[in-house]
Amino acid sequence: GAVVSQHPSRVICKSGTSVKIECRSLDFQATTMFWYRQFPKKSLMLMATSNEGSKATYEQGVEKDKFLINHASLTLSTLTVTSAHPEDSSFYICSARDPLGFEQFFGPGTRLTVL
């Protein structure tokens, strides 16, 4: 099956720093990737849709200047959390759309802790 990886799996940073999370589709080309955020014991909340070669589409209430998304190639999308604060601490999960169907393949997630 299709494989999506994320890096890093876990990151701890100080308040005010920026953190970059990478999402890669390993065995297929993904023109569309998605970024989700999941707080403890909560559901996955869609943050943005990442389209290769174009600007990301953000969901209502998600600050595009705080969560920078770049989808520079057909296998890589990055999410940068700028000037991170403790309230940004969460589990961030990416997914890549199946180019042949409706399924999304999820990455393993990145646990971000901002001190």
Next chain:
Amino acid sequence: GENVEQHPSTLSVQEGDSAVIKCTYSDSASNYFPWYKQELGKRPQLIIDIRSNVGEKKDQRIAVTLNKTAKHFSLHITETQPEDSAVYFCAASIAGNQFYFGTGTSLTVIP
């Protein structure tokens, strides 16, 4: 935008019994409805999905039913086993684009 509601939030069943989780959606244009199982700290795993041109789909102990008119769909797990214990999420999507997830159901199967 799409709004997906899921019930119940927690569910405990005896091993061997059946479990049913229900979801409703708001956007009649949604036509793809996957169900995911998520264990703590792990990625969601697709367990079954259904498209709007089908009313029911079954895969061994797992089945999903869809009522497009009422805009609701349900997950049925029969002969539950302790390893079925996890959090389950439903989602709704238009043709595999943005997934909007339900609030989740924490299922506990008691041995």
